[in-house]
Amino acid sequence: MKIEQIYTGCIAHAAYYIENNGEAAIFDPLREVQPYIDRAQKDNAKIKYVFETHFHADFVSGHLDLAKKEGAKIVYGPTAKPGFDAIVAEDNQLFKIGNYTVKAIHTPGHTMESTTYLLIDEKGKEHGIITGDTLFIGDVGRPDLAQHVIAELTQEKLAAHLFDSLRNKIMPLSDDLIVYPNHGAGSACGKMMSKETTDTLGNQKRLNYALRPDMTKEEFIKTLLSGLTAPPGYFPKNVLMNIKGYESLDTIMERGYKPLSPSEFEAAANETKALVLDSRKAADFAKGFIPNSINIGIDSNFAMWVGEMITDINQEILLITDPGKEEETIIRLSRVGYDHTIGYLKGGFNAWTDAGKEVEMVDRITAEEFAAKLKTESPIVIDVRKKSEYDSEHLINAINIPLNEINNHLAEFPKDKPFILHCAGGYRSMIAASILKQRGWTNFVDVIGGFNEIKQLNVPKTEYVCPTTLL
Numbered sequence: 001m002k003i004e005q006i007y008t009g010c011i012a013h014a015a016y017y018i019e020n021n022g023e024a025a026i027f028d029p030l031r032e033v034q035p036y037i038d039r040a041q042k043d044n045a046k047i048k049y050v051f052e053t054h055f056h057a058d059f060v061s062g063h064l065d066l067a068k069k070e071g072a073k074i075v076y077g078p079t080a081k082p083g084f085d086a087i088v089a090e091d092n093q094l095f096k097i098g099n100y101t102v103k104a105i106h107t108p109g110h111t112m113e114s115t116t117y118l119l120i121d122e123k124g125k126e127h128g129i130i131t132g133d134t135l136f137i138g139d140v141g142r143p144d145l146a147q148h149v150i151a152e153l154t155q156e157k158l159a160a161h162l163f164d165s166l167r168n169k170i171m172p173l174s175d176d177l178i179v180y181p182n183h184g185a186g187s188a189c190g191k192m193m194s195k196e197t198t199d200t201l202g203n204q205k206r207l208n209y210a211l212r213p214d215m216t217k218e219e220f221i222k223t224l225l226s227g228l229t230a231p232p233g234y235f236p237k238n239v240l241m242n243i244k245g246y247e248s249l250d251t252i253m254e255r256g257y258k259p260l261s262p263s264e265f266e267a268a269a270n271e272t273k274a275l276v277l278d279s280r281k282a283a284d285f286a287k288g289f290i291p292n293s294i295n296i297g298i299d300s301n302f303a304m305w306v307g308e309m310i311t312d313i314n315q316e317i318l319l320i321t322d323p324g325k326e327e328e329t330i331i332r333l334s335r336v337g338y339d340h341t342i343g344y345l346k347g348g349f350n351a352w353t354d355a356g357k358e359v360e361m362v363d364r365i366t367a368e369e370f371a372a373k374l375k376t377e378s379p380i381v382i383d384v385r386k387k388s389e390y391d392s393e394h395l396i397n398a399i400n401i402p403l404n405e406i407n408n409h410l411a412e413f414p415k416d417k418p419f420i421l422h423c424a425g426g427y428r429s430m431i432a433a434s435i436l437k438q439r440g441w442t443n444f445v446d447v448i449g450g451f452n453e454i455k456q457l458n459v460p461k462t463e464y465v466c467p468t469t470l471l
Helices: 034-042 063-070 155-170 201-207 217-225 235-244 249-256 262-271 282-287 302-309 326-334 348-354 367-376 387-392 403-408 427-438 450-454
Strands: 003-008 013-020 023-027 046-051 073-076 094-097 100-106 115-120 126-132 178-181 275-278 317-320 341-345 380-383 419-422 444-447
Touching: 003 034, 013 034, 013 094, 013 100, 013 178, 023 034, 023 094, 034 046, 034 063, 046 063, 046 094, 063 073, 100 155, 155 217, 178 201, 249 326, 249 341, 262 317, 262 341, 262 348, 282 427, 302 326, 302 403, 302 427, 317 326, 317 348, 326 341, 341 348, 367 419, 367 450, 403 427, 419 427, 419 450, 427 444, 444 450
Parallel strands: 023 046, 046 073, 126 178, 275 317, 317 341, 380 419, 419 444
Antiparallel strands: 003 013, 013 023, 094 100, 100 115, 115 126
16 A cells, blocks of 8 residues: 655654555645655645644644645544534544545544544555544543643543544454554653554564453553643644634745845844744854843754644744754744744844844853762762653752743742753753843853763663653
């Protein structure tokens, strides 16, 4: 069967493309739809359907733009109530893509409308299942997200639905089916996802804790709900955008892709309430940055950290990027619903310094210098990794303030004593450093390479404990 996984690592997302006899379908597309259109054109195919496994929380889907540009029909599972024209499939409803068949199997649990799509080839052989967030490789979707949009859908109720869906709809299927999930490791939609992005259903029945045949519903619910943390704040906002609709990416690009000279950029920053977002690497930001700018580097989980750290999804944004990265940055912001970029610094940070504008820096030290300080001083050390990382292994006496909680714990950062920041590798601690600088802190240094470098040295730290959750 001709199926292609289109994986986007920075948000741990998988879309799927199938094509047969000149007809194509896209499952769970990202916001930027041109790559899907180009892929279909390569096969001289027309996109007939856009299948959505559920109303996504961690990204804004491209279903509306695909429907508009290609004339494709949008398909959701039973109980979905979209705010736009779409097919709300019945359980077990069949759809034809050329000589292929797609069967909608209602599998509520992650959300009530969650649906798994069974793929059947031209000979009638069942090939695989596109599971969305119902079944991952090594995990299943967390059931606590929908309650942030619909209060009566408690996590306990959804976990019970998920148990039934897995036992009654998924596990009876053939072991040789290939499982095609919507996410892999790094997504906040599950707590222990594998780095693998496909597997056979039979192998998952053997290895995935949630598919253990002797597990009771009560045990399943307790296991599934343990280790969950509060979901990122942008999740409910993305759900509502996916349900109600949103502006076209073309409109967002037209608004945001505006080059500004240093003087124009400075005027825009002073005259609007725009946030100045610097997407360069942490090391480059530390050497010099525009005062009051926030650093979230594009070379890692950029969109997810934007969603975590910028609380207002309608926030106007002015961008500083490496030259040539402007369009990519605006697109990656839009993937999580941050659609209000109003311009970027033409020529990047070098244009700012060439214009003689004011800059600031972040002081950094190496892991070796940090270890030396530990031997001669008793420095305050603040670890901004996730609690699960900290619980797994950390420096003795280090204070844990997870980056995504920093705005609620600013009072815990001393202003009258020096302190040292670190994360795992330096990416998140530089985000924290930029926020602290913006709020007036200057009495700290950041550790280059973070805990990954520190733990290689002879420093007092806890024994490693294997984490039970990656959230």
